[in-house]
Amino acid sequence: MTNGDDVSTPPQSAPQGADYFSVFSLPRLLDLDMKAIERAFYRRSREVHPDRFAQASAEKQQWSLEQTSLLNDAYRALKDPIARTEYLLRLEGITLAEDAATADRQEKKNVPPELLAEVFELNMQLEEMRMNAQMGEDDPQLRRDLEQAQAEFAGQFAGIEAAIRTEWGKWDAASNSDNSADKQAAAERMAALLDKRRYVRNLVRDVQQALGN
Amino acid sequence: MEDRSLVQIGNSTDSANAPAERVVGIDLGTTNSLVAFMQGGQPVVIPGEDGTNLVPSVVAFPAGGDKRVVVGYPAHRYLAESADRVVYSAKRLMGRGLEDVQEELKLFPFRLARDLQPGEALRLDIGGQQYTPPEIGAQVLRQLKRNAERYFGVAVTKAVVTVPAYFNDAQRQATKDAGRMAGLDVLRLVNEPTAAALAYGLDRQKTGMVAVYDFGGGTFDISILRLDDGIFEVVATGGDTHLGGDDIDNLLLAIALDDIAGSTGLDPRSNGELVQVVRKAVTDAKIALSSEPATRIVVELPGQEPYARELTREQFEQLIRPTIERTLAPVRAALADAQLTPEQIDEVVMVGGSTRIPLVQHLVGELFRLEARGRKLHTELNPDEVVALGAAVQADILAGGSAATADMLLLDVTPLSLGIEALGGVVAKIIHRNSTIPASETEHFTTGVDGQTNVAVHVVQGERELSKDCRSLARFDLKGIPPMSAGLPRIEVRFLIDANGILHVSAREQRSGKEAEIEVKPTYGLTDEQVETMILDSFDNAEADFEQRQLIEARVEADDILAKVEKAKTHPTWKLLSFEEQSEINSLADELHIFKEGDDRVAIRGSIDALDKATHRLAELMMDGAVTSALGGETMASAGEKLGQGPTAPHPFAKAEIK
Incomplete structure (x- = not known):
């Protein structure tokens, strides 16, 4: 019944302005009650899921398919804290470094200024580690330094995630009081934090990679 | 009639009294099939005319030209007579x-x-006649349909059919085809472990995490579900595809055949019928050892x-x-x-005949530390029947629900993750594995050359970073x-995976508003092994992949x-640049x-x-020129691009997301 033949007309695009927050009748806020969203997701699933329309007309089945995929897509985007933050910023028209260039490029380009010195030193060490690996040598001191750097950046990573959550509160407060200047400022700080988070995550992986060799 | 399920939303009534057509649940298994x-x-299993619940998935085409087809236990007999006229698995x-x-x-x-x-x-090729695998499957389904019709005394045309959780697009489509060939409207394909959870979930409507360990004749699946007041939400699924009771039989078979060759000088492998007799003997021994401390394998030679x-x-x-340990990873x-x-797993449900083996139960119990937590594996329902029972539950839900299934x-x-091949052979994942279905995602594509009128899209399935390591699903x-x-x-392309796990694609060019509908016809399916290997490989090769991917991305950017x-020249x-500036750019370009x-990659x-950096002033000059020139817009945009800040238009390839 739901084979390809049913999709004979293009899927209806979601109504203008129907973002993932509005799917759950939520304002564009970040510190969300996930338990409530989960309950709403289950409730709405019961209403629109294709299993409820297995023997309905082709139009109703198509409607159900569209509604359910929109619901699932929205839930997927809002469930994960980082995905949710990125989604909201894109909705607000903020370009994330990830969107502007490939991951590797922004890694090189947007070194967060406060990390410059550390990253410079780390890159030297990484390079040395890779050279050693190529030569089949192992420098225990270098390995210890890198392990320490790894722990250091992992700690930073956790700190960045905490900082993003702090910004959620500021964004939400500014939204509730309709202070667009504060909203913009919070959004920009979050965008910077997300870029930094991605950057640090790649660093941690680079170190892991070098240590693994 | 058609809208019956609509009407019943929030007002479900027991459909047992309704004269509605029965929807049956079918487990189309590698070794055995059932209808419930x-x-x-x-949920109850419908027995065949011989009174047994299982229909072996064996189809024989006896010689004699009467085109007679024998299905199930009676077909077994032909294995020892004319093994080449019998199809199983x-x-x-x-x-x-x-x-x-x-x-x-x-x-x-x-x-x-x-x-x-x-x-x-x-x-x-069976004695000169050709059959496709869905046709063989259809013979088994037809037998199950006949059993159900005999039992009800009315025609049965609607069914829910189960498939292994890892089945890909082509395999799912082939299963639906088999249903259609058998005269069945397949209302839904349901994943086997999920169906088993439904069967177990009927009488324990509560909240908790459930793992379903499904070790069957030819396949292994693991699914983890969250139960919440009647909602069965699958949160993760996986498997090892070429792993089942067959593998255990083959181990025993190889030993027995070697023994026979050694002690008698016979070459039993050249005798297809004898191999089948030995296979039957070792399979019986395997089954006996689930309840006995020792057994005897005896084969007449x-x-x-x-x-x-x-x-x-x-x-x-x-x-x-x-x-067995291969299932644990x-x-x-x-x-x-x-x-x-x-x-954190509250309940572990055992499904599939191979879970009768005591060692399987022991190792699974150990992994989930059940004993220490005072818990036990769920083996209450017959592991051969539980998938079909769950399919019957889902069939009841699709038929509009009854008191037992209303909630x-x-x-x-x-x-499996769905991705598209971006420039350089890198996969941009668009729908990640373990996404709840139906699921959709929209991607934007554009052209790379002036006046280009088509864009080729390559859709792949798998977890690896490079498309050559994933399985090609379709090109369009x-x-x-x-x-x-x-x-x-x-060009906006929308990918939609429906509730059966089958992909649909549609496209639209946004600037002209031109719409185009594309149905993705899979050219071939992924092998189970490939799917499995792809998932496992993605763990093993994540690092190598990442390195290779970064190299490719660097090359793409270099070309860019x-x-x-070249265009700027x-x-x-x-001409406004000094000779030194020009030659610096030229030599750096040569170097690149x-x-x-x-x-x-680093170089x-x-x-x-x-x-x-060397072209920075050039870009600025072009930008200034654009601002002051009457030409305006177009040059501005192209200068913007030359600044290396990325175009505002979509990339000629999809964004590369690195998690």
Whole structure:
């Protein structure tokens, strides 16, 4: 019944302005009650899921398919804290470094200024580690330094995630009081934090990679 | 009538009294198949005329030209008479091509059609007649349909059919095809472990995490579900595809055949019928050892003393332990995907005949630390029947629900990530594995050359970073794009995975508003092994992949900036640069040309950055020129691009997301 033949007309695009927050009748806020969203997701699933329309007309089945995929897509985007933050910023028209260039490029380009010195030193060490690996040598001191750097950046990573959550509160407060200047400022700080988070995550992986060799 | 389920939303009534047509649940298994339905709030298996619940998935085409087809237990008899006229385990061939099944064929007595070409669906040659795997499956389904019709006394045309959770698009489609060939409208394909959870969930409507360990004849699946007040939400699924009771049989078979060859001088492997007799004997021994501490394998040999061998459970367990342990890695991987520890799993449900083996139960119990937590594996329902029982529950839900199922809803996931090939052969994942289905995602494509009127899209399934390591699902062309400057068209492509796990694609060019509908026809299916290997490989190769991917991305960027530099040289602004500036750009460009042929990503990067820096003033001049010139917009945009800040139009390739 739901084979390809049913999709004979293009899927209806979601109504203008129907973002993932509005799917759950939520304002564009970040510190969300996930338990409530989960309950709403289950409730709405019961209403629109294709299993409820297995023997309905082709139009109703198509409607159900569209509604359910929109619901699932929205839930997927809002469930994960980082995905949710990125989604909201894109909705607000903020370009994330990830969107502007490939991951590797922004890694090189947007070194967060406060990390410059550390990253410079780390890159030297990484390079040395890779050279050693190529030569089949192992420098225990270098390995210890890198392990320490790894722990250091992992700690930073956790700190960045905490900082993003702090910004959620500021964004939400500014939204509730309709202070667009504060909203913009919070959004920009979050965008910077997300870029930094991605950057640090790649660093941690680079170190892991070098240590693994 | 058609809207019956609509009307019943929030007002479900017991449909037992309604004269509605029955929807049955079918487990189309590798070894055995069953049909079940809901009777008074309980799912029950419908027995065949012989009174047995199981219909072996065996189809015989006896010689004699009367085109008679024998299905189930009666077909078994032909294995010892004319093994080449009997097809079993046809499920392993569903949705596959010639190139996918070389390993399987070694174990089968039947043959493929001689004129079969790689890339086309399989055809079997049985005594000069050709059959596709869905046709064989349809014979089994037809037998189940007959059993149900005999039982109800009315026609049965609607069914829910189960598939392994890892089944891909082609395999799912082939299963639906088999249903259609058997005269069944397949209302839904349900994943087997999920169906089992439904069967168990009927009488324990509560909240908790459930793991379903499904170890069948030819397949292994693991699914982790969250139960919440009637909602069955799958959070992670995985499996090891070529792993089942068959593998244990094959271990025992190889030993018995070697024994026979050694002690008698016979070559039993050249005698297809004898191999089947030995296979039956070792399978019986395996089954006996689930309840007995020791058993005896006895096989009558033509013109010889019978072959006899004693096998203890201890010896048996030593032999099969490595095979059983192979199931544990996918279990751990699924737990990791679900972000759960073994202790967070409240219930573990055992499904499939192979879970009767005591060692399987022991190792699974140990992994989930059940004993320490005062818990037990769920083996209450017959492991051969539980999938069919669950299919019957889902059939009842689709038929509009009854008192027993009114609050139940299944939220399943797609087992494999869906991606598209971006420039350089890198995969941009668009729908990740374990996403709840139906799921959709929209991607934007554009052209790379002025006046380009089509864009080729390659859709792949798998977890690896490079498309060559994933399985190709389909290729299609977005045609009829109005000729525009490169990068200007904006083609929106929507990927939608429906509730059966089957993909649909649609496309639209946004600037012209032209719409095009594309149905993705999978050219061939992924092999189980490939799917499985892909998932496992993605863990093993994540690092190598990442390195290779970054190298490719660096080369793509190198090409990009080199092309822009070449274009800029034709721009009037180029002449405003000093000779030194021009020659610096030229030599840096030459250098980049050399580096990008090598494998040193860091060198390519460094070279790109140097060239980018050297062209900075050029870009600024072009930008200024654009602002002051009456030409305006277009040059402005192109200058913006040359600044290396990325175009505002979509990329000529999808964004590369690195998690």
